[in-house]
Amino acid sequence: MTTLFYAEPELVIALNTKVIFVNPNDLQIFKEIEIPKDLTKVGLKAPKGIADADGEGGSEQSKETKKTKEVKPELPSILHVEVSPDHCLCAITTAGQKAVLLYQCRPEHAKLVSVRPLARASSALTFSKDSKVLLVTDKSGDCYKYDCVNFEEEPKLLLGHLSIVYDVLWTPDSKYIITCDRDDKIRITNYPETYDIHGYCLGHKEFVSGVAFLSEDTIVSISGDKTLRIWNFISGKEKSKIDLPAPALRLCLRPKSENKFEAAVLLYQPDESVGIYEITNSGEGQWLIEELTKLNYPDVIISNICFVNERLYATGIVDECFSLKISNIADSQQIISTDWIDMIEERFRSEVWKPEDVSAWFKKRYDNVSDYLERKKRRIEEKQK
Amino acid sequence: MVQETGSISLPQKRYYRQRAHSNPIADHCFDYPAHPDDVDWQEMYPNITSDQCVEFADIGCGYGGFLVTLGEMFPDRFAIGLEIRVKVSDYVMDRIKALRTLHPGKYNNIACLRTNAMKYLPNYFRKAQLDKMFFLYPDPHFKRAKHKWRIINQALLSEYAYVLRKGGLVYTMTDVEDLHKWIVLHMEQHPLYERLPSDEEKADPITPKLYQSSEEGAKVVRNKGDHFLAIFRRI
Numbered sequence: 001m002t003t004l005f006y007a008e009p010e011l012v013i014a015l016n017t018k019v020i021f022v023n024p025n026d027l028q029i030f031k032e033i034e035i036p037k038d039l040t041k042v043g044l045k046a047p048k049g050i051a052d053a054d055g056e057g058g059s060e061q062s063k064e065t066k067k068t069k070e071v072k073p074e075l076p077s078i079l080h081v082e083v084s085p086d087h088c089l090c091a092i093t094t095a096g097q098k099a100v101l102l103y104q105c106r107p108e109h110a111k112l113v114s115v116r117p118l119a120r121a122s123s124a125l126t127f128s129k130d131s132k133v134l135l136v137t138d139k140s141g142d143c144y145k146y147d148c149v150n151f152e153e154e155p156k157l158l159l160g161h162l163s164i165v166y167d168v169l170w171t172p173d174s175k176y177i178i179t180c181d182r183d184d185k186i187r188i189t190n191y192p193e194t195y196d197i198h199g200y201c202l203g204h205k206e207f208v209s210g211v212a213f214l215s216e217d218t219i220v221s222i223s224g225d226k227t228l229r230i231w232n233f234i235s236g237k238e239k240s241k242i243d244l245p246a247p248a249l250r251l252c253l254r255p256k257s258e259n260k261f262e263a264a265v266l267l268y269q270p271d272e273s274v275g276i277y278e279i280t281n282s283g284e285g286q287w288l289i290e291e292l293t294k295l296n297y298p299d300v301i302i303s304n305i306c307f308v309n310e311r312l313y314a315t316g317i318v319d320e321c322f323s324l325k326i327s328n329i330a331d332s333q334q335i336i337s338t339d340w341i342d343m344i345e346e347r348f349r350s351e352v353w354k355p356e357d358v359s360a361w362f363k364k365r366y367d368n369v370s371d372y373l374e375r376k377k378r379r380i381e382e383k384q385k
Numbered sequence: 386m387v388q389e390t391g392s393i394s395l396p397q398k399r400y401y402r403q404r405a406h407s408n409p410i411a412d413h414c415f416d417y418p419a420h421p422d423d424v425d426w427q428e429m430y431p432n433i434t435s436d437q438c439v440e441f442a443d444i445g446c447g448y449g450g451f452l453v454t455l456g457e458m459f460p461d462r463f464a465i466g467l468e469i470r471v472k473v474s475d476y477v478m479d480r481i482k483a484l485r486t487l488h489p490g491k492y493n494n495i496a497c498l499r500t501n502a503m504k505y506l507p508n509y510f511r512k513a514q515l516d517k518m519f520f521l522y523p524d525p526h527f528k529r530a531k532h533k534w535r536i537i538n539q540a541l542l543s544e545y546a547y548v549l550r551k552g553g554l555v556y557t558m559t560d561v562e563d564l565h566k567w568i569v570l571h572m573e574q575h576p577l578y579e580r581l582p583s584d585e586e587k588a589d590p591i592t593p594k595l596y597q598s599s600e601e602g603a604k605v606v607r608n609k610g611d612h613f614l615a616i617f618r619r620i
Contacts, residue, residue, distance in 0.1 A: 142540070160540025162504050183504050184419065189543075195576050197547040200507045202420040372471050379400065 002322070002353065003081040004304035004315045005252075011308060013315065013344065014081045015322055016351045019092065020344075024308045027343055033090070033110050039076050039097040043115045079122050084131035089148055091134050093122035100136060100146055100155070114151035119144070123164050129172045137165035143179060143194075158194040161187065166209045167251075169219065178219060178233060180208035182361065186221055188233050201231040203238050207361050210251030214261060218287070220279060222248035222265050224362055228277060230287045242289040244275060249358060254307040259283075262292070262329065264305050264312050268358055273302045274314065276329055295327050301355045311336075317355050322348035395483045398448060401476035417505045424509055429496035430463055439463045440516040442548075444502045445523055445536060449477035449495075453484065454594050455519075456495035462516075466497040474499035503541060506548050513550040520557045521595065525564045537568045539575070546577040549619040554581075557615045558595050565613035578617040586616050 003014040010021040010030055017037075021030040036042050076094040083090050083105070090103040090110065098121065102114035120138040127134050127148070134146040141161030147153040163182035170177050170191070176198060177189045186201035186208055206224030214220055217234045224247040230240040246269035253263050259281040267273050274295040280288045300316040300323055307313075310330040316323050324344050326336045418424050426433050441459070446452050446466025455464045468474040477497035484492040500509070523536045532538065537557070545555065555578065557568050572578045586592060596612060 157539070159543065160538075162540075185507065193576070195543050195546070197543050199512060199547075202508065205419055369471055372475070376400070376475070 002304055002315050003078065004313060005081075005083075005306050006308045006313075007083040007087065010083075011306075011313065012081060012083060013324075013348075014078045014092075015315075015348050015353060016077050017075075018348070018351075019078065019081055019090070020347055022344065024311075024313070024340075027340060029347075031105070031110050033092070033103060035076055035078060035092060035094065035101065036112070037075060039094065039099050039101075039115055042112060044097060044099050045117060080125045082125040082127060082134070084127045084134075084148070085129055086131040089127075089131060091125055091127070091146075091148075093118055093125060093136060095121050100134070102134075102146075102148060102151060114148075116146060116151075116155060119155075123166060124168045126168050126170050128170055128174055130174075135168055135170060135177065137168045137179060139164045141165050141181060143168065143177065158191075159187075159189050161185070166207065167211050169211055169213060171213075171216070173216075176233070178211055180211050180221060182207040182363070184208060184223070184225075186211060186219075186231065186233070188236070199233075199236040201229075201233055201236050201238070203229060203241075206247065206363070209249050209361070212251055212253040212263075214253075214279065214287070215281070218285075220251070220253065220261075220263060222251045224248065224268070228263070228265060228289065230279070230289070232285065239285060240287040240289055242277065242291070245269065245272070245294070247362075249361075250305060252306050254309075262307070264307060266302055266305050271298050272296050274305060274312065274327075276312070293329070297325055300325065303355065310334075317353055320352050320354055322351055322353055395487075396476055396479040398476065401448075401472040403470045403472040415500060415505070417500060417508050419508065421507075421509055421511045421514075426463075429465070429498070430493060432493050433463060437463060438514055439465045439510070440514070441465070441519070442467060442502075442510070442515055442517070443519040443521070445469070445520065446477060446497060447522070448473060449480055449497060451519065451521055451594070452477065452495050452497065453480070453492070454597075455591075456492055458591070458594065460491075460494060463494050463496075466495070467500055467502045468497060469499065469501050471499065503536065506544055510548040512547055515548050516550060516553045517591075518545060518549060518553070518555050519595075520555070520568075522559055523557075523564070525559070525561045527563075535564075535567070537571055539571055542571060542575045542578070546575070546619055551619055553619040554589075555617045555619070556591065556595060557617070559613050560611060562611065562613060565615065569615050572615070572617045577620050579620055581616040581618060586614060589616065592616075 005012050011024045013020050017035050019033040074096040076097040079093045079095050081092050088106045090105050092101040098118040100116045100118050104111045104113045120140050122136050122138055124137045132149050134148050135143055137143045141163050142157055143159045144155040145158050146155050161181040165179045165181050168179050174191055177191050180186045184204045188198040190196045190198050204223040204225050208221050208223045210222045211219050217232055219233050220230050222228050226244045226247055228242050228244055229238055231238055246267040248265045249268055250266035253261055256262050261279040263277045263279055265275045267275055272294040276292045278290045278292050282288055300318055302314045302316040304315045312327045312329055314325045324341050328334055440462050441464035443452050443466045446468050449466050452466040466477055474497055481492055481495055520536055526534045559565050
């Protein structure tokens with residue numbers, strides 16, 4: 001898994017065991033994190049707190065805890081990375097030895113301050129606006145809260161979906177947690193009363209892979225159903241929609257001007273694998289969506305995209321090796337430094353990286369009805385003879 | 386759909402037997418609406434008008450015994466049975482068809498849907514649409530690893546609270562005491578439910594029917610097993 005995002009002024013790139021924080025405009029690397037090879041040596045304990053979260057007590061529980069007490073000596077590798085809005089913390093989730101790591105980035109130079117267990121492989125992360133809480137969603141659809149003030153506090157289960165949650169947002173006022181899942185749903189959950197569901201944004205017909213804020217009551221979503229949609233998430237009403245050339249896997253958004261956004265959408269198709277869309281708020285809740293361009297990446301499997309001002313950065317895989325691509329979106333034909341790309345690629349040269357099988361995101365429609373109906377038809381015909 | 390034509394007798398259960406378990410997490414072949422607005426209720430209830438809606442849901446309705454009783458008890462209200470198993474749900478649909486033919490004008494207020502209630506309730510029902518939900522003799526999923534498959538669990542209780550109106554009731558009945566304890570524990574932990582005191586449980590006109598009319602229940606009576614009833618109010 002790789003991570004790529006821009007937390008101005010740092011571009012953050014992660015792969016396998018390494019995170020680098022780099023200045024996109026010159027050859028300066030701000031800092032680098034190499035996660036420990038054995039997390040049990042830095043305090044990782046078995047996830048007993050998490051196993052407790054389903055509220056079951058009793059003897060069965062203690063048996064279970066004993067079984068999972070020995071953390072396997074598997075090497076940890078990075079799943080997701082997020083930087084807190086105040087830039088003081090960097091959260092890293094790992095696979096292998098499953099954990100949530102917190103690094104203090106200011107004033108220290110990336111110091112590991114918290115190692116907590118993770119129940120299942122993470123699927124998305126987000127911080128609260130005040131940087132005090134981290135939300136971690138996982139493959140089974142659960143969403144956990146990790147306190148980022150009291151680093152020792154055990155993770156708490158906030159809400160659960162019945163399938164993987166692909167993305168999570170938290171409104172700046174902390175009132176709503178927005179999650180989207182493989183079962184075509186966008187769910188709006190009240191916070192802190194997370195047992196109380198505010199509503200759903202329903203309309204997508206395949207997995208919803210990404211969501212992002214457009215305003216205090218509006219979000220944009222992308223889906224495997226080849227659409228990008230805009231919603232008022234308070235009312236659950238769909239406001240606008242555009243068809244995409246292929247199923248959508250990832251979304252990133254940047255504000256262009258007061259009423260305009262630019263959205264980059266990673267598409268599940270070879271070559272022209274990124275679409276750029278302009279989203280305009282034309283007033284009174286009306287939103288216009290327009291395709292601007294498609295970006296062509298021949299021979300690269302793109303896995304992450306992010307905007308750095310008017311450029312789109314994309315990380316991908318060529319022959320199981322890390323590759324970085326930079327594209328100018330606007331007309332300004334700024335020169336892209338190949339030295340800079342070489343320097344970054346050099347950092348990850350030794351890493352082996354296999355692409356994720358995205359076909360598993362789509363629902364398998366196995367038919368267990370037609371056979372039965374056919375047999376039933378024959379039985380009835382038989383009887384009528 | 387294939388219909389039992391040329392006969393107006395009730396369908397025979399022997400053609401519709403199916404094992405009791407179904408994996409609720411796995412993908413199935415379901416056609417489900419993207420949004421409650423997309424549901425064609427008239428297809429299921431011939432007389433339903435646009436200002437009427439389904440208010441009772443029997444989750445995991447099995448062969449539909451209780452659903453039929455519910456339809457008789459509340460002729461003016463609409464009840465739906467949800468069942469994930471192909472043959473069993475088909476049996477209930479055929480049974481309702483036969484009942485409507487045998488008793489013209491009756492049983493137009495009940496219907497059965499084959500769906501996964503754990504995943505698709507919000508696709509069918511709007512917020513606060515339902516007045517009563519029934520969980521009768523649910524699959525106990527004894528193994529701890531499969532507790533997430535239980536129809537009553539912490540995360541799903543929030544979804545049920547979403548489709549239930551305030552003051553609406555959740556009826557639960559099982560012959561497995563451990564499951565009963567699990568249900569009560571989770572429902573009482575959830576801030577949006579409170580358990581009815583036992584005198585209110587007893588006074589509810591539905592309560593005696595819960596003991597009588599579920600066919601699963603009938604079997605338990607023959608086995609002299611115990612029933613465990615609990616009713617909860619959506620706060």
